Amino acid sequence: MSETLRNFANTYLMWNEGPLIWGSDVLILLTIIGIVGVLTYFKKWRWLWDEWLTTVDHKRIGIMYLIAALLMLFRGGVDAELLRTQLAIPGNHFLDAAHYDQIFTTHGTIMILFMAMPFIFALFNIVVPLQIGARDVAFPYLNAVSFWLFFFGALLFNISFVFGGSPDAGWVSYPPLSELGFDPGPGENYYLLGIQISGIGSIATGINFLATILKMRAPGMSLMRMPLFTWSVLGACIMIIFAFPALTVALALLLLDRVAGTHFFTMLHGGNPAMFVNLFWIWGHPEVYIVVLPAFGVFSEVVATFARKRIFGYASMVSSLILISVISYFVWVHHFFTMGAGPDVNTFFAIASMAVGIPTGVKVFNWLFTMWRGRIRLSLPMMWTLAFIPTFAIGGATGVMLAVAPADYQYHNSYFLIAHFHQTLIGGVVFGMLAGMYYWWPKMFGFKLDERLGRWAFWFFNIGFYICFMPQYALGLMGMQRRMYVYPADMGWNTLNLVSTIGAYLMGIGFLFIVAQVVYSIRHGERDLTGDPWDGRTLEWSLPSPAPHYNFAVIPVVTDRDMWWILKREGREEELMPRPEEVKDIHMPKNSGVPFLMGVCFFVGGFGVVFNWWWLAVAGLAGVLLSLLSRSFQYEEEYSLPAEKVIETEISLGRL
Amino acid sequence: MATHETGAASGSGAAPRHAHSGDGHSAGKYVLGYVASLVLTAIAFGLAFTHTLTPSPLVLVLLVLAGFQILVQLFFFMHVTEGNGPAFHSVAILLGFVFTFAVVLMSMWIMTFSSQVA
Ligand code: HEM
Numbered sequence A: 001m002s003e004t005l006r007n008f009a010n011t012y013l014m015w016n017e018g019p020l021i022w023g024s025d026v027l028i029l030l031t032i033i034g035i036v037g038v039l040t041y042f043k044k045w046r047w048l049w050d051e052w053l054t055t056v057d058h059k060r061i062g063i064m065y066l067i068a069a070l071l072m073l074f075r076g077g078v079d080a081e082l083l084r085t086q087l088a089i090p091g092n093h094f095l096d097a098a099h100y101d102q103i104f105t106t107h108g109t110i111m112i113l114f115m116a117m118p119f120i121f122a123l124f125n126i127v128v129p130l131q132i133g134a135r136d137v138a139f140p141y142l143n144a145v146s147f148w149l150f151f152f153g154a155l156l157f158n159i160s161f162v163f164g165g166s167p168d169a170g171w172v173s174y175p176p177l178s179e180l181g182f183d184p185g186p187g188e189n190y191y192l193l194g195i196q197i198s199g200i201g202s203i204a205t206g207i208n209f210l211a212t213i214l215k216m217r218a219p220g221m222s223l224m225r226m227p228l229f230t231w232s233v234l235g236a237c238i239m240i241i242f243a244f245p246a247l248t249v250a251l252a253l254l255l256l257d258r259v260a261g262t263h264f265f266t267m268l269h270g271g272n273p274a275m276f277v278n279l280f281w282i283w284g285h286p287e288v289y290i291v292v293l294p295a296f297g298v299f300s301e302v303v304a305t306f307a308r309k310r311i312f313g314y315a316s317m318v319s320s321l322i323l324i325s326v327i328s329y330f331v332w333v334h335h336f337f338t339m340g341a342g343p344d345v346n347t348f349f350a351i352a353s354m355a356v357g358i359p360t361g362v363k364v365f366n367w368l369f370t371m372w373r374g375r376i377r378l379s380l381p382m383m384w385t386l387a388f389i390p391t392f393a394i395g396g397a398t399g400v401m402l403a404v405a406p407a408d409y410q411y412h413n414s415y416f417l418i419a420h421f422h423q424t425l426i427g428g429v430v431f432g433m434l435a436g437m438y439y440w441w442p443k444m445f446g447f448k449l450d451e452r453l454g455r456w457a458f459w460f461f462n463i464g465f466y467i468c469f470m471p472q473y474a475l476g477l478m479g480m481q482r483r484m485y486v487y488p489a490d491m492g493w494n495t496l497n498l499v500s501t502i503g504a505y506l507m508g509i510g511f512l513f514i515v516a517q518v519v520y521s522i523r524h525g526e527r528d529l530t531g532d533p534w535d536g537r538t539l540e541w542s543l544p545s546p547a548p549h550y551n552f553a554v555i556p557v558v559t560d561r562d563m564w565w566i567l568k569r570e571g572r573e574e575e576l577m578p579r580p581e582e583v584k585d586i587h588m589p590k591n592s593g594v595p596f597l598m599g600v601c602f603f604v605g606g607f608g609v610v611f612n613w614w615w616l617a618v619a620g621l622a623g624v625l626l627s628l629l630s631r632s633f634q635y636e637e638e639y640s641l642p643a644e645k646v647i648e649t650e651i652s653l654g655r656l
Numbered sequence B: 001m002a003t004h005e006t007g008a009a010s011g012s013g014a015a016p017r018h019a020h021s022g023d024g025h026s027a028g029k030y031v032l033g034y035v036a037s038l039v040l041t042a043i044a045f046g047l048a049f050t051h052t053l054t055p056s057p058l059v060l061v062l063l064v065l066a067g068f069q070i071l072v073q074l075f076f077f078m079h080v081t082e083g084n085g086p087a088f089h090s091v092a093i094l095l096g097f098v099f100t101f102a103v104v105l106m107s108m109w110i111m112t113f114s115s116q117v118a
């Protein structure tokens, strides 16, 4: 008996690995006990279920995405600090090779798929319907399904850490390394299933927001009157729809190789590992633009608002967005120039890669011209936007260097590359999402985040960023490869590595300031009573903060781009206030527990596949089918919110 | 979606839903499409499993079958010929074709090196 128990503990719980894992187990257990305890003590279970787990309201789904993204930023950040701690000094033994591999794999995967993706989806959800004058997204129920698939996919991935072992073949998970022969543990399966499940959710989100933007705009809002953030979401959705299927296929085939004995990506039996690399990057490159386009959208909104000027060159902004979405679909080979595809292939993709720089440059100049002679206010969203511009410009320049195929043979997989993509991902995506979070936070929660603490966070994070990543360009040119867990003392890399690690700690402190800022502001943050704390330009600022759950009591008729701004200048705000005789009954989608349960079933089924416990996999899949079926027989999926109720709410909000 | 009103225009709630009642997509059409796609898949699998063809003609045949599969999807399930929706429907289909062909043809182009090194 005790023998079996010990066996179980060692194989699945990895207790033979020592205090680090015990400590994590204890922490996780305490956290769970804490959460359950608080919910029970304050009798909040019902509230949790009714208001959150079953919600189909895009604003609440957005908030849940935001919370998940911040938690994952924390987990990915801790991973990053561990990696940098190991690299701080030569010959270090803080982590061994196996742990280092696991940690850079989970760090990369989490940051891209479970931090950046939910962060952009958070803003999609919170902002898009309000900006286009809609009451919800096109398919609110599907939206909930998307969220729960993301959530349980991320949970499945994260649980590998304490049950069975983390994946360790890099976030790109190339075969043959990721094939069964070289990587027998369950970690890779966790990677494949976690991403696959959340990926289904992402495709659904892409479809949902594409339909929302094309079909649900308020009357009068032609495409060319749409706010630029909404435009950027449209671009990102098109890319999601066309790029994610390639990932789905790549992961599914690799999974078949691992669990069903096929040979799609093995060298024996006619398989070809290079095809995985190809499929992965057909998704992978568009993916980096999927996460950065919405950030561009945020910057466009923020620059116009905080410079109090109309965005410079709106039409060129839109066309460069579209150009970026299309061109970035034709550049994927720049991730594997060294695979040996020959000069003709490499030349084509090198030129296409450099071409993406042109529309991106157009956008940067438009932001600068918008600020030119504007009356700029340096609030937090604007500070992050200003910090983005030089950071992204350097990242873009080093990107063009990497796109020079022959030169890439020198930098490929070196710290030069690491510095480049962190510069664009952090400087573009993270800065952008933080700017967006600060900007729309009052709209979500009804209060502003504290400026003073936010400035500390900003400076720590930015100074830390440069101290951390600038030395890495030099390290790369000096020959330091990525994914090295240890290096000898006589390479001349010591000082730069130590400096880089110090920078990483400074960024960590910056993150802690953000946490402190949120906690402090919940109590003491400036309340937003007007609904328009930044003197905004677009429709969402015409609503109270937070917006009532039906958003618009009366759907506005849009006559202009930046309509709210124009109405304010001309003293016509009244036109967007509801008049009682115009308020009608509103059809609202009903809450449903099925999306959550479907997520649970996906989780159970995925877990079964990870360990090849087929009975569990089948049970999970059966659950998924049942939830689909139950939805097909649900006829009453809407309810009617009577006009009197709406009027009551509007009166209590002081709008009538 | 062509028959739906936008939420805004109808002044109603969230989603355009349950509209299809009178547009007459008969079940027969779906069954036919489903069977056709199964048959096409079965042929492709059969050819790949039994090694009746040498690689290059096999790839060609598989590509043609895949092309038919796309047509089945478009005509039987997505009803491309029926809607009279706005222009972006055509743009979307066109874009889809561009991306599909780009991915398939360019992947083959990129992968030619492996036959050279093999
Ligand atoms: C505090 C900020 C961060 C620090 C200090 C940091 C540090 C690191 C380090 C040390 C590595 C491993 C390098 C190696 O040994 O090859 C790494 C890899 C990586 N990071 Fe970060 N990182 C940070 C934030 C981010 C963010 C925000 C993203 C994406 C949005 C990101 C994406 C990645 C990816 C994709 C990899 C590659 C993983 C792999 O090699 O498979 N990182 N990072």
Ligand SMILES: [Cu+2]
Binding pocket: A284, A285, A288, A331, A332, A334, A335
């Ligand atoms: Cu790329």
